[in-house]
Amino acid sequence: MEDFFFNFVGFGFMIFLPLLKNRFVSAIQFITYFSKFSYNPRSSYKTQAHLHDEVDFFNWLLSISESSNLEQPVKQIHSQVILTSLCSAFLLARLISVYSKLSLISDAQKVFASAPVDCFCNPFFWNSILRANISLSRYKETLKFYGRMRDVNIQPDGFGFPLIVRACGMKGDIKLCRSVHCHVISTGFFNNVCVSNELLVMYGEIGQMDIASKLFDRMSVRNCVSWNIMVSGFTKNFDCSSAFEMLCRMEEEGLQPNSVTWTSLLSSFARCSQNDKTWEFFVLMREKGINATAESIAVVISTCAELKVCIKGEILHGYVITAGFENYVFVRNALISMYGKNNNVENAEYLFLGLKSKSIVSWNALISSYAQAGLCDEAFSVFLRLDNSGDDLKVRSNVVTWTALINGFVSKARYRESMEIFRQMLFAQVLANAVTVASMLSVCGELSALPLGREIHGHCFRRLMDTDILVINGLINMYMKCGSVWTGHSLFLKMIYRDINSWNTMISGYGMHGFGQSAQKMFDQMLDSGIQPDEVTFVAILSAFSHSGLVAEGCALFDRMTCDFQIEPQLEHYACMVDLLGRAGLLEEASDILKSMPMEPNKPVWGALLNACKMHKNTHVAAETAPQIFNLSSEVTGSYMLLSNLYADSGRWDESAKVRLSAKTRGLRKIPGQSWIEVNKKSHAFAAGKSLNSEIEELHRVLQDLNLHMVIESRVSKGMLRTEAEVEEGYTW
Numbered sequence: 001m002e003d004f005f006f007n008f009v010g011f012g013f014m015i016f017l018p019l020l021k022n023r024f025v026s027a028i029q030f031i032t033y034f035s036k037f038s039y040n041p042r043s044s045y046k047t048q049a050h051l052h053d054e055v056d057f058f059n060w061l062l063s064i065s066e067s068s069n070l071e072q073p074v075k076q077i078h079s080q081v082i083l084t085s086l087c088s089a090f091l092l093a094r095l096i097s098v099y100s101k102l103s104l105i106s107d108a109q110k111v112f113a114s115a116p117v118d119c120f121c122n123p124f125f126w127n128s129i130l131r132a133n134i135s136l137s138r139y140k141e142t143l144k145f146y147g148r149m150r151d152v153n154i155q156p157d158g159f160g161f162p163l164i165v166r167a168c169g170m171k172g173d174i175k176l177c178r179s180v181h182c183h184v185i186s187t188g189f190f191n192n193v194c195v196s197n198e199l200l201v202m203y204g205e206i207g208q209m210d211i212a213s214k215l216f217d218r219m220s221v222r223n224c225v226s227w228n229i230m231v232s233g234f235t236k237n238f239d240c241s242s243a244f245e246m247l248c249r250m251e252e253e254g255l256q257p258n259s260v261t262w263t264s265l266l267s268s269f270a271r272c273s274q275n276d277k278t279w280e281f282f283v284l285m286r287e288k289g290i291n292a293t294a295e296s297i298a299v300v301i302s303t304c305a306e307l308k309v310c311i312k313g314e315i316l317h318g319y320v321i322t323a324g325f326e327n328y329v330f331v332r333n334a335l336i337s338m339y340g341k342n343n344n345v346e347n348a349e350y351l352f353l354g355l356k357s358k359s360i361v362s363w364n365a366l367i368s369s370y371a372q373a374g375l376c377d378e379a380f381s382v383f384l385r386l387d388n389s390g391d392d393l394k395v396r397s398n399v400v401t402w403t404a405l406i407n408g409f410v411s412k413a414r415y416r417e418s419m420e421i422f423r424q425m426l427f428a429q430v431l432a433n434a435v436t437v438a439s440m441l442s443v444c445g446e447l448s449a450l451p452l453g454r455e456i457h458g459h460c461f462r463r464l465m466d467t468d469i470l471v472i473n474g475l476i477n478m479y480m481k482c483g484s485v486w487t488g489h490s491l492f493l494k495m496i497y498r499d500i501n502s503w504n505t506m507i508s509g510y511g512m513h514g515f516g517q518s519a520q521k522m523f524d525q526m527l528d529s530g531i532q533p534d535e536v537t538f539v540a541i542l543s544a545f546s547h548s549g550l551v552a553e554g555c556a557l558f559d560r561m562t563c564d565f566q567i568e569p570q571l572e573h574y575a576c577m578v579d580l581l582g583r584a585g586l587l588e589e590a591s592d593i594l595k596s597m598p599m600e601p602n603k604p605v606w607g608a609l610l611n612a613c614k615m616h617k618n619t620h621v622a623a624e625t626a627p628q629i630f631n632l633s634s635e636v637t638g639s640y641m642l643l644s645n646l647y648a649d650s651g652r653w654d655e656s657a658k659v660r661l662s663a664k665t666r667g668l669r670k671i672p673g674q675s676w677i678e679v680n681k682k683s684h685a686f687a688a689g690k691s692l693n694s695e696i697e698e699l700h701r702v703l704q705d706l707n708l709h710m711v712i713e714s715r716v717s718k719g720m721l722r723t724e725a726e727v728e729e730g731y732t733w
Contacts, residue, residue, distance in 0.1 A: 074098050075107075089119040093128035100132030108132045123157045130163040139170035146180075161189050162198040169202035177202055193221045197229055204233025209242070228260045235268035240277070243268040263296040275303035279312060292319070294328045301334040310342040329355070333365040340369020345378065358389070364400050371408025376417075379408050397428075403436040415443045419452075432459075434468045441474035445481035453478040473501050480509025500531055508540035516548025535567060542576035546583060554580045571597075575605045582612020 074095075092115050099108035112129045119125045126149055133142040146164045149156060156164060161184055168177045181199060189195045196219050203212035212233055219226065227250045234243035243265050247257050257265075262285045269278040282300045286292065297320060304313040317335055325331045332351055339348040352358070352366050363386045370379035383405055386397055402425040409418035422440050425432065432440075437460060444453035457475055460466045466475075472495055479488035492498070492506050503526040510519035523541050526533065533541075538561055545554035558577055561567045569577075574597050581590035590609055594601055 074102065089115075089122040089125040092119060093125050096128040096132050100135055103136065105132060105136055105138065120152060121154070123154060123160055126154060126156070127160045127163065130160055130167075134163050134167055137170065139167040142167035143171065143176070155187055156189075158189055158192045158195060161187075161192070161195045165195065165198040165202050169205035172206050174206055174208065177206060177208075191220050193219070193223055193226070197223075197226050200226065200229045200233065204229065204236055207237055209233055209237050209239065224255065224258060224261075227255060227257070228264060231261055231264040231268070235264050235271060238268075238272050240265075240268040240272045240274060244281075257290070259290055259293045259296065262290055263293055263299065266296050266299045270299050270303050278303040292323065294325045294331050297323075297325055298328075298331050298334040301331070301338050304338050310339070310344060313338040313342065329357075329359065329362065333362055336362070336365045337369045340366065340375075341373050343373050343375070345370075345375070358395065360395050360398060360401070363389075363395065364398075364404060367401055368404040371404050372411070374408070374412050376408045376412055376414060379405055397430070399425075399430055399433050399436060402428075402430055403433065403439065406436060406439050410439050410443055413446075415447055418443055431463070434465060434470045437465060438470045438474035441471075441478040445478040448482050450479075450482040450484065453482060467496075469495070469497060469499060469502070473499075473505055476502070476509065477505045480505065480512070483513070485509065485513055485515070498529070498531070500534055500537070503531055504534075504536050504540050507537065507544060511540055511544025511547055514547050516544045516550045516553075519544035519548075520550070520553060533565060533567075535570060535572075538565075538567065538569075539572045539576060542573060542580065546576055546580040549584060551580060551584045551586070571599065571602055571605060574601070575608050578605055579608040579612070582609055583615065585612075585616050587612055587616065 077095075092111055095111050096108040099105070099111065108129065112125075115125065126145065129145055130142055133139075133145065142163065146156070146167070149160075161180075165177075165180055165184070168180050184190055184195055184199065196215065199215055200212050203209065203215065212230065216222070216226065216230055227246065230246050231243045234240070234246065247261060247265055250257055250261070262281070266278055266281055266285075269275075269281060278300060282292070282296070285296075297316060301313060301316050304310075304316065313335070320326050320331055320335070332355060336348045336351050339345075339351065348366060348369055352362060355362055363382070367379050367382050367386070370376075370382060383397065383401065386395070386401065389395060402421065406418050406421050406425075409415075409421065419440070422432075422436070425436070437456060440456055441453060444450070444456065453475075457466075460468075460471050460475070465471050472491060476488045476491050479485070479491070488506070488509055492502065495502060503522065506522050507519045507526075510516070510522060519541055523533070523537070526537070538557070541557060542554055545551070545557070554577065558569070558573070561569055561573070574593065577593050578590045581587075581593065587609070590612060594605060594609060597605070
């Protein structure tokens with residue numbers, strides 16, 4: 001007893017006294033524990049009772065150190081375990097667990113590596129290292145330890161298999177997932193509900209919900225967790241109809257869906273952008289007497305923000321207050337976003353200022369809400385407030401902050417400012433993510449800034465982002481809009497996986513350059529690959545036919561929209577058809593299409609017809625179209641100028657003057673068109689009759705010199721200038 005006591009004197013002063021202070025352990029408890037060790041710890045002989053008591057003592061110390069979240073006491077306990085030769089599988093497993101909870105994974109692995117040989121025969125010991133790695137999302141290391149288990153012929157148990165299966169789902173390797181599934185079946189753990197539930201989660205993570213459904217149907221025992229996992233799996237894979245069917249089936253089998261089930265269902269419809277349905281099911285959930293959770297409330301609030309319906313958001317805000325969820329930061333952040341998107345700046349600011357502790361997520365919520373509402377200047381003002389908010393390094397602008405700000409300016413077509421913000425972001429050494437890069441590529445496409453787009457492409461290649469589908473789609477769109485059709489096509493061919501946006505971008509790119517037949521081939525290839533077209537696809541292909549004069553093909557495809565693809569034509573599709581027929585000179589047919597529309601035509605539809613009238617100088621149809629356009633509220637004068645110029649081209653000057661006078665009376669003004677040229681990576685803008693650049697005179701001199709050179713070359717080629725004197729004299733013109 002004395003030897004053992006003095007062996008722990010130094011150890012006790014460093015550990016026991018702080019623990020006594022923090023955990024209120026009495027001295028009597030220490031005496032009780034020490035009294036159990038009435039033997040020499042260095043003795044070669046220890047009874048099983050002694051060993052058991054000694055292991056319990058160290059386990060008790062580890063529990064206290066674990067709750068104290070202190071690193072040094074755990075390492076000192078570890079050293080005492082080594083000194084007393086108590087290297088049992090249970091105690092080493094506890095050490096591994098405590099080290100992992102302190103994020104000291106390297107120490108945990110050292111414990112595992114230095115363990116006695118007999119520990120490796122215990123599945124409990126293996127489970128500890130599996131759990132340590134999976135808790136820190138180290139799925140590759142987890143699978144390596146699983147491979148070592150197979151090498152030494154140790155079979156995982158009902159606690160080890162769920163950890164291994166979870167690692168497979170995190171890696172996303174379908175072959176590996178199926179291999180582990182087979183191992184589960186061969187070892188007889190298929191009927192273990194915990195293992196089966198984890199298999200359901202795994203297949204949901206890798207998008208194999210058909211296999212998950214078969215597995216679910218074959219489960220001999222299912223609990224409420226099993227049902228919730230299935231609903232959540234369909235949610236992650238954007239299959240809201242199957243998620244709802246699973247909930248109905250659950251009720252049919254006599255099980256009551258709980259709040260977790262309903263939250264997953266609401267998330268499913270929200271992910272699929274079915275915001276109205278999300279609200280309906282939230283109301284149904286409340287009618288069934290299910291109490292809403294903070295998570296479900298946050299989901300529904302986010303859909304109200306997308307719906308731009310502030311009244312529903314205010315109702316939910318009232319429920320948040322009465323239910324006591326107002327202090328949940330993520331709920332308040334959702335409210336901030338909702339009010340911001342509905343242009344209710346005062347309420348968004350009020351909720352933000354009411355936060356006791358403002359995290360970067362809260363700042364991002366406010367900036368994003370302003371940016372998505374189109375209030376770019378307000379978003380930038382909040383951004384400046386964030387940078388001046390204090391010295392807390394945790395509250396600093398991150399890539400989400402910068403990206404939200406950039407997207408706000410891009411959405412309002414303030415491309416130059418968005419490019420400047422992107423430069424400032426790079427100077428601040430904030431690494432852009434795929435969303436940021438995609439936004440900047442769209443800016444390059446709109447400005448036809450091909451050199452900058454190529455620089456961003458190189459940046460993506462160096463950062464290994466050129467395999468991200470969002471980035472590749474952005475690159476294809478940029479190259480297409482900048483006229484590099486072959487480069488965009490090459491990138492498309494190299495894609496391993498193509499989504500609907502990839503195909504739409506290619507079709508639209510071919511269409512804008514007049515390659516209608518290429519666009520049609522791309523459309524046919526998309527159908528052959530099993531991708532179903534959406535509304536955007538038909539806008540792109542119909543526009544391509546319009547710019548290529550493929551009238552018959554366009555009309556046939558327009559008829560197929562409803563019959564073959566069950567897509568009802570919208571205003572954009574009718575505008576494409578009017579433009580298609582109008583460009584071909586079929587103005588009467590275009591007018592008939594417009595009159596047969598099931599909805600009221602908007603300005604783009606009328607404008608397409610009016611533009612066709614100007615193209616073919618048809619003043620009769622234009623005169624019928626003009627009153628309809630004038631009745632539409634608009635702040636631009638495009639249609640007025642089209643009609644005025646049409647009358648002027650036809651010699652009807654009085655009518656032309658009346659149209660211009662009407663626009664002036666309404667207070668409308670013509671937005672001047674601009675052109676720009678890029679010289680030495682610097683853009684110079686021009687407008688008719690107005691200088692927008694201090695170097696415009698120098699550019700004019702360069703253009704005059706080029707014009708003079710062309711005149712001289714033309715005269716020389718025609719034999720009009722033969723001598724050097726005559727050539728030199730030509731320079732004086």
